[in-house]
Amino acid sequence: MSTRSQPWRLSVAPMMDWTDRHCRYFHRLISRHTRLYTEMVTTGALMHGDLLRHLDFDAAEQPLALQLGGSEPDDLARSARLARQWGYQEINLNCGCPSERVQRGAFGACLMAEPALVRDSVKAMRDVLGSDLTVTVKHRIGIDRVERYEFVRDFVGTVAEGGCDVFIVHARNAWLQGLSPKENRELPPLRHELVHTLKQEFPQLTVVVNGGITTGAQITEQLARVDGVMVGREAYHHPCLMADWDARFWGDGIAPEVDDDWRMDLEQRMLAYIERMHALQGTPWSHITRHLLGLWNGQPGARRWRQVWSNHRLKLMPAREVARLAHAARLAHAADGDPMARDPITVEAALS
Numbered sequence: 001m002s003t004r005s006q007p008w009r010l011s012v013a014p015m016m017d018w019t020d021r022h023c024r025y026f027h028r029l030i031s032r033h034t035r036l037y038t039e040m041v042t043t044g045a046l047m048h049g050d051l052l053r054h055l056d057f058d059a060a061e062q063p064l065a066l067q068l069g070g071s072e073p074d075d076l077a078r079s080a081r082l083a084r085q086w087g088y089q090e091i092n093l094n095c096g097c098p099s100e101r102v103q104r105g106a107f108g109a110c111l112m113a114e115p116a117l118v119r120d121s122v123k124a125m126r127d128v129l130g131s132d133l134t135v136t137v138k139h140r141i142g143i144d145r146v147e148r149y150e151f152v153r154d155f156v157g158t159v160a161e162g163g164c165d166v167f168i169v170h171a172r173n174a175w176l177q178g179l180s181p182k183e184n185r186e187l188p189p190l191r192h193e194l195v196h197t198l199k200q201e202f203p204q205l206t207v208v209v210n211g212g213i214t215t216g217a218q219i220t221e222q223l224a225r226v227d228g229v230m231v232g233r234e235a236y237h238h239p240c241l242m243a244d245w246d247a248r249f250w251g252d253g254i255a256p257e258v259d260d261d262w263r264m265d266l267e268q269r270m271l272a273y274i275e276r277m278h279a280l281q282g283t284p285w286s287h288i289t290r291h292l293l294g295l296w297n298g299q300p301g302a303r304r305w306r307q308v309w310s311n312h313r314l315k316l317m318p319a320r321e322v323a324r325l326a327h328a329a330r331l332a333h334a335a336d337g338d339p340m341a342r343d344p345i346t347v348e349a350a351l352s
């Protein structure tokens with residue numbers, strides 16, 4: 001089967017406050033085929049909020065999935081209708097977020113304790129959407145101290161009855177008491193083997209593994225056992241990781257050499273986007289460049305480059321000018337290796 005007929009083969013995880021439209025546009029420039037997800041949007045926000053802010057995206061971001069947070073089948077069905085109107089290709093229901101705010105709303109990871117409700121929610125969305133777009137579920141392998149495989153197996157089995165056939169599994173438990181969402185992405189141990197077992201038990205379902213995957217070699221290893229891999233933090237912090245994904249995992253083209261020219265070209269394309277978003281919506285460049293800060297990671301002068309882009313005193317300066325300063329700082333550092341040399345003078349001079 002062609003890899004491109006496997007839409008869930010590789011994706012970047014939904015990440016609140018991180019995978020906004022600007023971040024996704026940047027990721028899309030690096031990989032044409034990798035599936036992208038929005039941050040979680042609650043049904044409440046869609047029923048009462050600013051739709052443009054929550055749902056608008058650039059057509060270039062496709063293939064794109066909207067992640068919903070909610071547990072009322074009717075609200076989810078109404079949100080699903082909106083997602084179709086806006087042109088999303090998938091709706092993903094969040095059954096993995098452990099935050100207290102989400103628990104108060106009785107959705108996210110605590111939905112794993114209510115598989116029948118998730119099944120009914122999926123069905124309500126499917127009834128509205130027919131075969132127009134796919135409904136998928138992202139969940140954990142368990143909640144609190146429930147470590148039994150049967151728990152996640154029964155969850156998947158029940159939810160599949162509602163018409164969900166794609167399951168994205170963050171391979172650790174969610175501890176609903178006493179851990180912050182951040183700790184909940186580190187502390188409960190990863191158990192990828194449970195996700196492999198799910199795939200064996202439900203060969204007809206598409207099973208995607210998520211959690212702690214950081215290298216191309218690990219992706220290859222996982223793809224031998226499951227249908228897809230979702231990468232979160234590593235893709236965000238080290239976006240160059242994605243440079244060879246189209247060639248390596250989607251069978252498209254030849255992997256680029258990740259050198260200075262490649263990074264500069266990417267940056268130029270982002271500058272064009274920054275200028276377009278500023279002209280269209282008045283978006284400050286800093287809302288976009290905060291997602292780019294990992295671009296030069298590991299290269300000489302990367303820290304100086306990041307510091308210029310993070311310098312709030314430069315906020316009113318045009319982005320191209322800031323880009324010029326950032327590179328001057330990077331090259332000055334790279335040339336003489338002295339982290340304190342020249343760059344502050346360059347920035348100060350620009351500000352004076």
Ligand SMILES: Cc1cc2nc3c(=O)[nH]c(=O)nc-3n(C[C@H](O)[C@H](O)[C@H](O)COP(=O)(O)O)c2cc1C
Binds near residue numbers: 014040067094211231
């Ligand atoms: C800053 C941040 C925000 C996140 N927000 C969401 C979210 O909105 N919805 C969701 O399903 N998971 C969310 N997650 C969890 C990720 O989607 C992913 O499951 C988790 O980071 C594990 O994958 P990783 O080890 O590859 O990062 C978030 C993770 C991070 C780091």
